Amino acid sequence: MKGVITRINPRATLIDITHGIQPQNIQAAAFALAMCYRFFPKRTVHLVVVDPGVGGNRNAIAVQTDDYFFVGPDNGVLSWALAREHIRATHLLQNEAYFLHPISGTFHGRDIFAPVAAHLSRGLHISKLGPKLEKIVQLPPLTPSRLKRTITGRIVYIDRFGNAITNIAETDLVGADSATAEVHIGRKLKCGLAHCYSAVARGNPVAVFGSTGMLEIAVNCGNAAQQFGLQVGEKVLLRLGRVGNPQPARTQRQPGNR
Amino acid sequence: MKGVITRINPRATLIDITHGIQPQNIQAAAFALAMCYRFFPKRTVHLVVVDPGVGGNRNAIAVQTDDYFFVGPDNGVLSWALAREHIRATHLLQNEAYFLHPISGTFHGRDIFAPVAAHLSRGLHISKLGPKLEKIVQLPPLTPSRLKRTITGRIVYIDRFGNAITNIAETDLVGADSATAEVHIGRKLKCGLAHCYSAVARGNPVAVFGSTGMLEIAVNCGNAAQQFGLQVGEKVLLRLGRVGNPQPARTQRQPGNR
């Protein structure tokens, strides 16, 4: 893919976001993209090739937002990033003039997405790529549910340090007293919130709103996913204290009270 | 190595083809190179450092073809790519003026291959590097054998998705009816040919001519190598149907008939 891009645009700057996505894991790729795309320069072309349906009947798309381009399969992998952007136009990739030939049935990353991204990076207008598309495939939204002072989220990503990142955002806590908040994962893990990993002793669990702005469960200098057997998809409860009266939240800590 | 190259040619574009080659696996490196070198821009310098004999008596070489340069140890790692190219000149790397000093006994990638590649990328004439070499070391050729309608190949590479790539090329099937062809790996795997992975149900095996142009055995949304215990070197049989009469191939599917 990088060879193909460099042939079309020798001045392109190529940056790998991650090689750590598990094969076929669309949600992990969607999450990684949503968490970091906005740190790149304006007019960056974000190219994603987690594409288990390659060669089948899923669509290939390019999307232009106010600041970026996105290129990839229309399987939901772009949807969490695009939910945070203002979309200007979405086009199907159908104009074979911008493809590499012959087109394989198993690697559209090389034959379709990479050359299209390279042409966009050179200034090609997105409308040249194919007809407009109105709606793209969406993953289930990346938002937790809330009942009174309990937010129910889930683990959506485990990073290479074993930190379990959830779909609970810092903004979900507005007005709550985070000092008395508690995180529960089933009966196997309970911890408080802190500003950084080293706020607790080595080897202890801690919940922080991490660099993604999302709640993550970590172990200071350890691997939370291994230590507590955490999995993507597991339910995470965040119990918020009442502002000015932290007692009720503490009461819920008693055994048998869950 | 990248530091050394950048010191000599600050404008060089550095692209990693793969970090996934198993230590000392010359055939895997030779295959990876042969499958992707031609997607890079003309005048690209392909630098390979899978070099178990480093510091011993193997030669170090640079090769110029019509479109590319290749630099590496003369241990066969370049031979499968070069078999597809028209070679203009091969030179031994002996002119120490283009090396990094002192030269270590264990990392010629940094001390010899990287600086030589950097000088070639700046336009150095290959003849400056050392005397001409007539013949380079060859790996066993990357071609299957054929008896009537059975092509016998082998697994040469397993990619990070667990797809088992063989030495049987799409061009080996010219004139055959691929719709009735069958792939056999011992008694443990039998499947048909399709255009893409998703042509079969999730979890089922399928053979496709993949993005390399070579026959590969995959499992749709799965890991074929793990599921069927596939290894590099295993024999793969491709049984071709007779054009206009697919029955004989189907007859061979009966149990006890292999």
Next chain:
Amino acid sequence: MKGVITRINPRATLIDITHGIQPQNIQAAAFALAMCYRFFPKRTVHLVVVDPGVGGNRNAIAVQTDDYFFVGPDNGVLSWALAREHIRATHLLQNEAYFLHPISGTFHGRDIFAPVAAHLSRGLHISKLGPKLEKIVQLPPLTPSRLKRTITGRIVYIDRFGNAITNIAETDLVGADSATAEVHIGRKLKCGLAHCYSAVARGNPVAVFGSTGMLEIAVNCGNAAQQFGLQVGEKVLLRLGRVGNPQPARTQRQPGNR
């Protein structure tokens, strides 16, 4: 991090030294940096983010030496490289004008170190970053001890080939007869010194002064760490022969004589 750097300095050349450091392993990162920083062009900004204390009370620093800049946490990770350099100035990173906002508590790599490194690469004077610092945190020095003709070192790094690299440098042997030197690791490994891995038969252990200039224990075409169960921190004895009289060293090879 690369997105942040590219936004500030679109012409920066970004090179990854390694993605193979174990989480929180400050010594491994310090060693990797010390072994390769000097192969990069002058004025390179070396950016290190092995930072288990992120968000706590450790300092963040930038260091200018005669040839390079170094940016990272003040946790010792820079100390082995800096021990080989002439330091011109060290400054605390306190001027938030050069940070990315908001600053997370868990990823100063992205929010502090990357933008500071990008600004230095554009020519920002290091004194703009914050007040001067006189002393940085030091790891235990990377030097072995010596008693008569026995040098006692330790394994400090195991590379991806399973080679065990020690803190014994080639310069520690000045005046000794390396041809008769012997390496001992407890009772489990004994081998001689050679110039390259292939000086011994496949599968045999050998000690070489590798590309880092440090003594490393390897197995020709094998994985020494796996074969002999080697660990970082293990004691390594190097017994030197007497120049002109190699017998004593050989005598020590007798069983029961250790």
